[in-house]
Each structure stands twice: as structure tokens, then as C-alpha cells.
Amino acid sequence: MASNYTNLSKLLSDNPHSLRLRELIIDARKPEFELTLAKGAIEKVKHIFKSLNKPQKTAILKILMCKDYVLMKGYPGTGKTSTIVALVRILHQLGLSILLTSYTHSAVDNILLKLKKLDLKFLRLGRESRIHPDILPYSESTLTKNIKTVGDLAEFYTTKQIVATTCLGTNHVLFTKRRFDICIIDEASQVLQPTCFGPLSCAAKFVLVGDPKQLPPVVQSTEARDLGMDESLFMRLDNTGATYELNLQYRMNSSIMRLSNELVYEGALKCGSRDVAEARLQLSNMENVRAELSGMMPAWLECALSPQPVLFLDTDNISATESYDAQGLVKNDLEADIVCQLAKCFLRGGLSPQELGIIAPYRNQVKVLHTRLGGSGEVEVNTVDQYQGRDKSVIIISFVRSNSKDDSSSKGRGGTEILCDWRRLNVAVTRAKHKLLFVGSVSTLKKYQPLQKLIQILNPEEICQITSVPDR
Ligand SMILES: Nc1ncnc2c1ncn2[C@@H]1O[C@H](COP(=O)(O)OP(=O)(O)OP(=O)(O)O)[C@@H](O)[C@H]1O
Numbered sequence: 001m002a003s004n005y006t007n008l009s010k011l012l013s014d015n016p017h018s019l020r021l022r023e024l025i026i027d028a029r030k031p032e033f034e035l036t037l038a039k040g041a042i043e044k045v046k047h048i049f050k051s052l053n054k055p056q057k058t059a060i061l062k063i064l065m066c067k068d069y070v071l072m073k074g075y076p077g078t079g080k081t082s083t084i085v086a087l088v089r090i091l092h093q094l095g096l097s098i099l100l101t102s103y104t105h106s107a108v109d110n111i112l113l114k115l116k117k118l119d120l121k122f123l124r125l126g127r128e129s130r131i132h133p134d135i136l137p138y139s140e141s142t143l144t145k146n147i148k149t150v151g152d153l154a155e156f157y158t159t160k161q162i163v164a165t166t167c168l169g170t171n172h173v174l175f176t177k178r179r180f181d182i183c184i185i186d187e188a189s190q191v192l193q194p195t196c197f198g199p200l201s202c203a204a205k206f207v208l209v210g211d212p213k214q215l216p217p218v219v220q221s222t223e224a225r226d227l228g229m230d231e232s233l234f235m236r237l238d239n240t241g242a243t244y245e246l247n248l249q250y251r252m253n254s255s256i257m258r259l260s261n262e263l264v265y266e267g268a269l270k271c272g273s274r275d276v277a278e279a280r281l282q283l284s285n286m287e288n289v290r291a292e293l294s295g296m297m298p299a300w301l302e303c304a305l306s307p308q309p310v311l312f313l314d315t316d317n318i319s320a321t322e323s324y325d326a327q328g329l330v331k332n333d334l335e336a337d338i339v340c341q342l343a344k345c346f347l348r349g350g351l352s353p354q355e356l357g358i359i360a361p362y363r364n365q366v367k368v369l370h371t372r373l374g375g376s377g378e379v380e381v382n383t384v385d386q387y388q389g390r391d392k393s394v395i396i397i398s399f400v401r402s403n404s405k406d407d408s409s410s411k412g413r414g415g416t417e418i419l420c421d422w423r424r425l426n427v428a429v430t431r432a433k434h435k436l437l438f439v440g441s442v443s444t445l446k447k448y449q450p451l452q453k454l455i456q457i458l459n460p461e462e463i464c465q466i467t468s469v470p471d472r
Pocket residue numbers: 051052053056074075076077078079080081082083249250251272388389390391
């Protein structure tokens with residue numbers, strides 16, 4: 001919290017840079033752009049542009065031409081990381097200094113691992129315990145090990161062309177000494193506005209990379225949320241004419257992508273190639289599993305194991321009612337049984353455990369599933385929040401809620417109920433590459449607007465009734 005106050009005081013400081021930032025952020029002044037690029041600039045970096053698609057190229061060109069800022073809106077799987085890597089290479093080649101930041105340590109290091117492979121040199125600030133082991137050779141303590149004098153240290157801090165840290169890491173002494181040509185904030189739609197002001201105050205212009213249709217900043221206090229604390233800077237600046245969209249995605253096949261398009265993106269999301277659009281789950285041993293189970297396999301399981309990419313398994317016919325543990329936390333044991341049976345079949349069919357992901361909106365259900373799957377090795381079970389920015393070949397989502405309470409009681413839980421959050425649902429449905437399975441009670445889930453919409457947009461063959469309880 002203290003660094004957020006410090007950042008706010010920086011924004012309110014009496015200097016030309018803070019004044020310009022206030023004009024852009026508080027007064028919502030339109031950002032300015034150069035009309036052309038400097039001669040020769042494109043020639044120098046043409047080879048880096050080659051691997052990018054058209055929206056990615058446009059976004060980078062606009063960044064090179066901007067005088068103030070650009071927002072790069074990256075829908076799920078559209079190559080945000082690849083585009084940031086290309087951008088950093090281009091800026092580096094053009095001799096500009098770059099401050100690279102993100103909300104989490106893992107996102108910073110994800111980009112740095114790719115820059116390392118390309119042989120780019122950088123300084124990674126931050127606690128060593130939070131830095132990826134392969135990035136440690138670029139940490140401050142490693143790189144300053146042989147520096148003996150204050151003068152040499154000052155020179156070291158002022159000459160590193162690429163410096164990377166989290167948004168909260170910009171309270172380092174280095175930032176009192178220098179201003180970067182450009183600062184990039186990845187995962188910007190998850191960062192609190194005052195936290196963003198830290199990196200912004202250290203650079204002449206900035207690039208925010210994010211997607212306001214995915215998770216917003218985490219704000220625990222309902223009062224603060226109601227007062228607008230969860231509005232990210234990305235969201236605030238999204239309508240000023242500086243947003244460039246990356247809409248070609250390389251993750252989901254077309255059936256999975258359609259859900260997100262109909263839920264939130266209004267058809268803007270497109271498959272990057274035919275191969276991506278048509279990709280299906282192909283498992284080497286699935287035919288054998290089907291043969292072994294033939295005659296014993298209920299219709300819903302047969303349907304779930306078929307190559308069909310999207311399926312909602314409805315539990316209404318088996319009364320898989322939600323329950324509560326001693327602390328009053330919600331779980332659903334029967335849904336957990338169904339998820340485990342599905343997981344076991346996919347693993348026996350030849351799916352690698354690393355390519356199977358299980359999502360539950362409630363932590364208690366995550367715990368139950370973890371315990372049940374204990375024997376299955378590395379299958380990751382997590383909440384939606386933990387899955388942002390990640391993908392798996394197959395995703396199974398257990399929605400948990402199943403009750404006979406009337407409509408008004410679930411509305412009573414109102415906007416704070418996790419299942420009412422469109423952005424969380426959007427993140428959940430955009431993690432699977434080849435197959436996406438939902439498990440839940442249609443009659444209960446219809447009481448939550450985003451899920452009502454999801455159920456409504458599914459094709460009839462994408463909904464299947466579970467008619468028999470799986471063995472434990
Ligand atoms: N122009 C491109 N042409 C072909 N493939 C691409 C292109 N850009 C990105 N990709 C591929 O798309 C996949 C996703 O890229 P990347 O990890 O950069 O996406 P992202 O937007 O950061 O993902 P997330 O939504 O998880 O944050 C990668 O496999 C990457 O190689």
C-alpha cells in the first residue's frame with residue numbers, strides 16, 4: 001500500500017512529466033502520434049517483423065509512432081508474449097532504453113526466458129527467491145558481484161538498456177537516477193491504477209498490454225470496489241483512440257473459440273490459421289479404452305470421450321447437490337466423482353497429465369478434487385484466477401453450485417457471487433485448446449446471468465444429461 005501512495009505522490013508532483021501524465025490519465029487528453037516513422041527505422045528491424053501477423057505488426061508500428069502511449073489489447077492466445085518479445089527486440093535494435101514490467105514475477109520471467117534465448121542482455125531486478133532459476137544470471141546481485149566502487153555501480157544502473165521488474169519493483173534506487181525511453185506493462189488490466197503510476201513515472205512513453213474482458217485487479221474491499229478501485233488504467237484509457245487489438249488467436253479450435261466470441265467478444269476473435277481452427281484431441285490409446293469399456297459405458301461418458309470439442313454434462317437427473325464443510329465452504333462431491341472419472345479415462349486414453357487441466361470456481365472444490373486425484377500425478381487443479389494466461393489441451397470445469405433455492409436467493413448473493421462474473425467465465429472458457437467439458441446443474445446455473453447465456457448459446461448436441469452416478 002505504501003508504494004501506491006508514493007506512486008500517487010509522483011503523479012501529483014510538480015514537473016512537466018507528471019503534468020503530462022495527469023493530462024493523459026485524469027483529463028483523458030487524446031494521446032499524440034507521429035505521422036511517419038524515422039527513415040531507415042523499418043529497414044533496420046524488417047527481419048523481426050517477418051514472424052508477426054498483421055494486427056501484431058500494426059500494434060508495434062503504432063508503438064514506434066506514439067508520443068504518449070499505446071494500449072495493446074490481446075485477446076486470449078493471440079500472441080501477447082510473442083509480440084512483446086518482438087517489440088523489445090525492435091526497440092533494442094533502434095537503441096532505445098526499455099523498462100519491462102508486469103503484474104507477476106512469472107509473467108516478467110516468461111518474457112525474459114524468450115529474450116535470453118535470443119541472446120539479448122538485460123538486468124532483472126527483484127528478490128532472488130522470486131526470480132526463475134534460469135534468469136538468476138541476470139539478477140542484480142549476480143551482475144553487480146564484481147563492482148567495487150560507487151561510481152561503477154552508478155554507471156551500471158544508468159547504462160543497462162533493458163531493465164525488467166514487476167510493477168511494484170520500481171521503487172528501486174535505479175529509478176531515481178534515470179528515465180527510460182519506453183515502459184511496457186504486461187498484464188496491465190490486472191494492475192491497480194496507482195501501482196501502474198510507478199513504472200509510468202520512469203519512462204517518456206508507455207505501452208499497456210492486457211484485456212479488460214479477462215480478470216480485473218483484485219480488490220477485496222466491497223466498498224473500494226464500489227468506488228471504482230477495480231478499474232484498471234487499461235480500462236480507463238481504452239476509449240482514447242490508442243487501442244490496437246490482437247485478435248488472431250493460436251490456442252482454441254473454432255468450437256471452443258465460438259463460446260468466448262458469443263459471450264464477450266462479439267465475433268472479434270478469429271483463429272490464426274486453419275490448423276488451429278480444426279485441431280481436435282487425438283489420443284493414441286482412446287480406442288482401446290472405449291473397447292475395454294464397451295457395453296459398460298453410459299451414453300454421457302461415451303459422448304464425453306468422443307472427439308467433439310465442447311460438451312456440457314448436466315447433473316440435473318442425478319441430484320448432485322452442493323454441500324458445505326465445517327467452515328461453511330461450498331463443494332460438490334458427486335461432481336468431483338464425475339470429474340475424476342473423466343480425468344482417469346483421458347489419462348488412460350493417452351493424454352499427458354500436463355495437458356489436462358481442471359478448473360473449479362471455488363477453492364474448497366479445488367481442494368476436494370486435489371485429494372481425489374492424488375494418484376493421478378501432475379494434473380493441475382486450480383481456480384479460474386490461477387489459470388489466467390495458461391492453456392491445456394483438455395479442460396474440465398466443475399461449476400459446483402447445485403441447489404433448489406429459488407431465483408431470488410441466488411440473486412441475493414448478487415454481484416459478489418463468483419458465478420456472476422463474466423470476465424471469470426471468459427477466462428475459464430478460453431483455456432482449452434482441443435476439448436472443453438463443463439460439469440454442472442443446468443437448472444441451478446441458469447440463475448446466474450453469464451451461465452444462463454453460456455447454456456443458451458450451446459448447440460443441442462453440446463449438452464448431455466448424466467444419467468448414472470460414477471463409481472468412487
Ligand atoms: N504471428 C504468429 N504466427 C503464428 N503463431 C503465433 C503468432 N503469434 C503467436 N503465435 C503462437 O501463439 C501461441 C500463443 O502465443 P503467446 O504465448 O505469445 O500468447 P499470449 O497472448 O501471451 O497468451 P495468453 O493469452 O496465455 O497470455 C504460441 O504458441 C505462439 O507461438
